[in-house]
Amino acid sequence: MDYPTLKVIWWVLVGVLLIGFAIMDGHDMGVGTLLPFVGRNDVERRVVINTVGPHWDGNQVWFITGGGAIFAAWPLVYATAFSGFYWAMLAVLWALFFRPVGFDYRSKIANAAWRSTWDWGLFIGGAVPPLIFGVAFGNLLQGVPFAFDDNLVSTYSGSFWQLLNPFALLAGVVSSAMITFHGGVYLAHRTEGVIQERAMSSARWSGLIMLASFTLAGIWLASGIDGYRISSVVDPAAMANPLGKTVVRQAGAWLDNYRHWPLTLLVPALAYLATLITLTVLKARRTGLAFILSALALTGVIGTAGVSMFPFIMPSSTSLASSLTVWDAVSSQKTLFIMLVATLIFVPIIIAYTSWCYRVMAGKVTVAFIEKNEHSAY
Amino acid sequence: MTDSLVDLSRLQFAVTALYHFLFVPLTLGMVWILVVMESVYVMTGKQVYQDMTRFWGKLFGINFALGVTTGITMEFQFGTNWAYYSHYVGDIFGAPLAIEGLMAFFLESTFIGLFFFGWDRLSRPKHLMVTLLMALGTNLSALWILIANGWMQNPVGAEFNPTTMRMELVDFGALLFNPDAQAKFVHTVSAGYVTASTFVLAISSWYMLKGKDVEFAKRSFRVASAFGLASALSVIVLGDESGYTVGEAQQTKLAAMEAMWDTEPAPASFNLIAAPNEKAEKNDWAVKIPYVMGLIGTRSTTTLIPGIHQIKEKNRQRILSGIEAVRALEQVRHDPADQEARRVLEAHKADLGFGLLLKSYVRNFDQVTPELLQKAVDSTIPRVFPMFWGFRIMVALGFLILMLFVASFVSTLQGRCENKRWLLKWALLMLPAPWLACEFGWFVAEYGRQPWTIYGVLPTHLSVSTLTPGNLMGSLAGFVGFYTILLVVEMVLMVKFARQGPGSLATGRYDNELAHAH
Numbered sequence: 001m002d003y004p005t006l007k008v009i010w011w012v013l014v015g016v017l018l019i020g021f022a023i024m025d026g027h028d029m030g031v032g033t034l035l036p037f038v039g040r041n042d043v044e045r046r047v048v049i050n051t052v053g054p055h056w057d058g059n060q061v062w063f064i065t066g067g068g069a070i071f072a073a074w075p076l077v078y079a080t081a082f083s084g085f086y087w088a089m090l091a092v093l094w095a096l097f098f099r100p101v102g103f104d105y106r107s108k109i110a111n112a113a114w115r116s117t118w119d120w121g122l123f124i125g126g127a128v129p130p131l132i133f134g135v136a137f138g139n140l141l142q143g144v145p146f147a148f149d150d151n152l153v154s155t156y157s158g159s160f161w162q163l164l165n166p167f168a169l170l171a172g173v174v175s176s177a178m179i180t181f182h183g184g185v186y187l188a189h190r191t192e193g194v195i196q197e198r199a200m201s202s203a204r205w206s207g208l209i210m211l212a213s214f215t216l217a218g219i220w221l222a223s224g225i226d227g228y229r230i231s232s233v234v235d236p237a238a239m240a241n242p243l244g245k246t247v248v249r250q251a252g253a254w255l256d257n258y259r260h261w262p263l264t265l266l267v268p269a270l271a272y273l274a275t276l277i278t279l280t281v282l283k284a285r286r287t288g289l290a291f292i293l294s295a296l297a298l299t300g301v302i303g304t305a306g307v308s309m310f311p312f313i314m315p316s317s318t319s320l321a322s323s324l325t326v327w328d329a330v331s332s333q334k335t336l337f338i339m340l341v342a343t344l345i346f347v348p349i350i351i352a353y354t355s356w357c358y359r360v361m362a363g364k365v366t367v368a369f370i371e372k373n374e375h376s377a378y
Numbered sequence: 379m380t381d382s383l384v385d386l387s388r389l390q391f392a393v394t395a396l397y398h399f400l401f402v403p404l405t406l407g408m409v410w411i412l413v414v415m416e417s418v419y420v421m422t423g424k425q426v427y428q429d430m431t432r433f434w435g436k437l438f439g440i441n442f443a444l445g446v447t448t449g450i451t452m453e454f455q456f457g458t459n460w461a462y463y464s465h466y467v468g469d470i471f472g473a474p475l476a477i478e479g480l481m482a483f484f485l486e487s488t489f490i491g492l493f494f495f496g497w498d499r500l501s502r503p504k505h506l507m508v509t510l511l512m513a514l515g516t517n518l519s520a521l522w523i524l525i526a527n528g529w530m531q532n533p534v535g536a537e538f539n540p541t542t543m544r545m546e547l548v549d550f551g552a553l554l555f556n557p558d559a560q561a562k563f564v565h566t567v568s569a570g571y572v573t574a575s576t577f578v579l580a581i582s583s584w585y586m587l588k589g590k591d592v593e594f595a596k597r598s599f600r601v602a603s604a605f606g607l608a609s610a611l612s613v614i615v616l617g618d619e620s621g622y623t624v625g626e627a628q629q630t631k632l633a634a635m636e637a638m639w640d641t642e643p644a645p646a647s648f649n650l651i652a653a654p655n656e657k658a659e660k661n662d663w664a665v666k667i668p669y670v671m672g673l674i675g676t677r678s679t680t681t682l683i684p685g686i687h688q689i690k691e692k693n694r695q696r697i698l699s700g701i702e703a704v705r706a707l708e709q710v711r712h713d714p715a716d717q718e719a720r721r722v723l724e725a726h727k728a729d730l731g732f733g734l735l736l737k738s739y740v741r742n743f744d745q746v747t748p749e750l751l752q753k754a755v756d757s758t759i760p761r762v763f764p765m766f767w768g769f770r771i772m773v774a775l776g777f778l779i780l781m782l783f784v785a786s787f788v789s790t791l792q793g794r795c796e797n798k799r800w801l802l803k804w805a806l807l808m809l810p811a812p813w814l815a816c817e818f819g820w821f822v823a824e825y826g827r828q829p830w831t832i833y834g835v836l837p838t839h840l841s842v843s844t845l846t847p848g849n850l851m852g853s854l855a856g857f858v859g860f861y862t863i864l865l866v867v868e869m870v871l872m873v874k875f876a877r878q879g880p881g882s883l884a885t886g887r888y889d890n891e892l893a894h895a896h
Contacts, residue, residue, distance in 0.1 A: 054491030057446065061487050065479030067453055072476040075468020075544075082457025082464075083843035090853055093454050097447050097860055101867065104443040108871055150711055152543045153462055155844045239541045331469045332539075332546040339473055346480035350488075353511075357492055360499050375884045376494070 004236035021062035028052040030183015032126020051190035084156035095128035134175025138168030143317030177210035189287035227253025247320040271300030386850035401445035407574025409513035463841035478522030486515025528559025568613035573812035575606025580809040583802035603786035627833030631826035640685035645672020700733025
C-alpha cells in the first residue's frame with residue numbers, strides 16, 4: 001500500500017479510535033459526571049455506578065489505545081502535544097486516578113464519608129477529562145505556540161493559563177455537554193423509575209446545551225478565528241519532515257475543506273440531526289435506539305473538528321512551518337502498514353467480545369439488585 | 379538540557395515505575411492462581427474452590443485497581459516527560475505499546491468486569507473461560523511491554539534516517555523475536571508468579587497460625603506451594619542470565635553487576651561477594667568461584683566475557699567514530715544534497731549515538747579535550763556498587779524464596795502443613811521478599827542501561843522534554859502525594875479483607891462473618 005494512502009487511512013483510524021473512546025469511555029465518564037446529581041442517596045448512587053461497573057475498565061482502554069496509536073502513528077504529535085500541554089495532561093491523568101479506585105473501593109467500606117469522598121472522586125474522574133480534551137481541541141483550532149529546532153526538539157512557549165482562552169473554554173463546554181448528554185442517554189437505558197427520569201432530563205438539557213455551544217463555536221470559527229493552510233507544494237509521498245513546508249494563517253481557511261468537498265458538510269449536519277432525533281426518541285423511551293443515535297451525534301461533533309482542520313493535526317501559532325500535518329507528522333510507511341494490519345485484526349475482535357460482555361450484563365440495574373448483591377456489587 | 383531537568387525526569391520515571399511495579403507482579407501471578415482454583419471448582423464442583431476463587435479474587439481486585447491507575451501514568455509519561463525520546467524512537471517503540479493496548483489491555487480489562495460480576499449470569503465453564511481470557515490478557519500485556527523494553531536494551535531491526543531525524547523500523551520480526559525481550563518476558567512473568575504464590579502462601583499460613591478457616595487455608599496453601607515451586611525454579615533457571623551475552627548493553631550491564639573490571643580467560647570466575655572500588659577501578663577483595671561466571675553467562679567454556687576496561691576502550695573508539703557521524707549528520711541536515719557527507723554518515727552511523735553522548739559534555743566538538751573525552755568514556759559504564767549489590771540482593775532473596783517453596787511443597791504433600799508452625803511463620807515473614815526482589819530486579823535492569831535510554835542510540839540526557847526543573851518538581855510532588863494517599867488506602871483495604879478472610883464473602887460458611895458487615 002502506498003505511503004499517501006496509508007497517511008490518510010491513519011488520519012481516519014486515529015479519528016475512529018478517538019470517536020470509539022468518546023462513545024465507550026465517554027458514556028461512563030458522562031455517568032460519572034451525573035452521579036452526584038441523579039443519585040440522591042447511597043442505594044441510588046450504587047445503581048448509577050453499577051450501570052457501568054462491569055464495563056468502565058474495558059472502556060478506558062479506548063483511551064489508552066488511542067494514546068498508544070497516536071504514539072505509534074504520529075510520534076511527533078504525541079511528543080509535542082503531551083509535553084506542550086504538560087499541566088493539562090497531568091490534570092487529566094490525576095483526574096483519571098480517581099476512577100479505578102473509586103469504582104473498586106467505594107462500596108467496600110460502609111461509611112458515609114468514605115463513600116461520599118469516592119463519589120466526588122468519580123465525578124472528577126468523569127467530568128475533568130472531557131472538559132480538558134474539549135479545551136485542548138479549542139486550542140488546536142487556534143494553533144498552539146510551539147516550535148522545532150533543526151534537530152526537531154520541540155519547545156512550547158505558552159503557559160497553562162493561556163490554554164484557558166474564551167474560544168477554548170467554549171470548546172470545553174461543547175465537549176462536556178456532549179459527554180454528559182451521551183452518559184445521560186446511557187443511564188436512561190440502564191435504569192428505571194426516578195433515576196431514569198432524572199437521567200432523561202439531564203440528557204435533554206445537556207443535548208440542547210451541546211447544540212447551542214456547538215453552533216456558537218462554529219460561527220466563531222467561521223468568522224473570527226484564522227485557519228491554517230499549507231502554502232508550499234505538498235508531496236504526500238515524501239518522508240515525514242515537518243520543517244519541509246511553508247504555512248500561512250488566513251481567515252476562513254478552516255472552511256476550505258467544506259468548499260472543496262461540499263459533501264463533508266454532512267459531518268456537522270450529522271451532529272445536529274442525530275442529536276435532535278436522539279431527543280425525540282428519548283421522549284418515546286426508545287432508550288437503546290437513543291444511545292446509538294447519541295453515539296452518531298458525537299461522531300458528528302468530533303468529526304467536524306477533524307474535517308475542519310484536515311490535513312492539519314496540530315498547527316503552530318508561533319512557528320507556522322513547525323505545524324504538524326497528516327503528511328509530515330507520521331511514522332514510516334512500514335510502521336503505518338504494520339499498525340494498520342494490527343488494527344484491522346484486533347478492533348473487530350474487541351468490538352465482538354465487548355458486545356458479548358454488554359449482552360451478558362444487559363438489563364436494568366435496580367435498587368433490588370443492589371440490595372441482593374450488597375457484598376459483591378460496586 | 380540542564381542536568382537537574384534530566385535528573386528530575388529520571389527520578390520521576392523511576393518513582394512512578396517502581397511504584398507501578400508494586401502491583402504488576404502480583405496481578406501477573408494471581409490471575410493464574412485464580413484460573414487453577416476455578417478449574418478445580420469446575421472439575422470437582424466443590425464449593426470451597428469457588429469460594430477460594432472469589433476471596434482471592436477480591437484481594438486481586440484491590441491490587442488490580444492500583445495497577446490500572448499507575449499504569450496510565452507510564453503511558454502518559456513518555457509523551458509528557460520524554461518528548462524527544464518519543465519522537466526519536468516512536469516509529470519503533472510506539473508499535474508494541476499500541477499493540478499491547480489492542481491485544482492485551484482490552485482483553486484483560488473487558489473480562490475482569492465479567493470475572494467479578496458474571497458469576498450469576500454465566501455457566502461455570504463460561505465463567506472459567508472469562509477468567510482464563512483475563513489471565514491471558516494480563517500476561518500478553520507483559521509480553522508487549524517487554525518487547526518494547528527489550529528493544530531499549532538491545533535495539534535491533536531499526537535504522538537512523540537523517541531526513542526524518544529519527545530511528546525507523548526496518549525489521550519488525552527482529553523486534554518481536556529480540557532474544558533480550560524473550561528472556562525478559564520469561565523472567566518477569568515467572569517473578570510475578572512467585573510474588574502471587576508467596577502472597578497466597580503467607581496469608582494462608584497466617585489463617586492456619588490463627589486456627590481460622592483451616593480447611594480453606596490448607597487448600598489455598600497447597601495451590602500456592604505447587605505453583606510457587608514451579609515458578610521459583612523457572613525464575614532462577616530460566617532467569618535473565620541467558621540474555622546477558624546478547625548485545626553490548628547486556629555485556630556492559632553484566633560487567634558492572636559482576637564487578638568484572640578485566641576480561642578473564644574463559645570460563646571466567648564468579649565474584650560471590652566483593653568490595654568494588656570505583657575510584658581505583660578494581661575490587662579491594664573478592665570471594666571467587668572459579669569457572670561459574672563463564673558457564674552461567676555464556677553457557678560455554680570458551681566464550682570470553684568482556685571486562686569493564688575492555689568495554690571502555692571499545693567505547694572510546696566508538697565515541698571518536700561518533701564524532702564523525704554527528705558532524706556528517708549536521709552537514710546533511712544543512713545540505714541534503716551533500717553526497718560526501720552522506721557517505722561519511724553512512725560509514726559511521728552505527729556510532730552516531732556515541733557522538734550524541736559526547737554532546738552531553740561539550741556542545742562544540744572543536745573543544746573536545748582528553749579530559750572531556752575520558753569523562754564521556756567513563757560515563758558509558760553504570761556505577762558498579764549499586765549494580766553489584768542490587769543484583770546480589772535480588773538473587774539471595776530468590777534463593778530464600780525457593781527454599782521456602784521446597785519446604786512448603788514437601789509438607790503439603792505430607793498433608794501436615796497446619797502443624798508446622800515454624801514453616802507457617804517463615805512463610806508469613808517472607809511476604810515482602812518477592813516485592814523487594816522485583817524492585818531490585820527492575821533497578822538492575824534499567825539503571826544498568828544508563829547512560830542510555832536506547833542503548834548505544836539515544837543518551838538519556840537528550841531524551842527529555844523541554845520543560846523547566848520547576849515543572850518537574852511540581853509534578854513529582856503531585857505524584858508522590860497522590861501515590862502516598864493511594865498506597866495508604868490500598869493497604870487499609872487489603873489488610874481489612876485479608877484479616878477478615880473468606881468470611882468477607884458473607885456466604886455463612888466461614889469464620890469472621892460478623893466481624894465486618896461488608
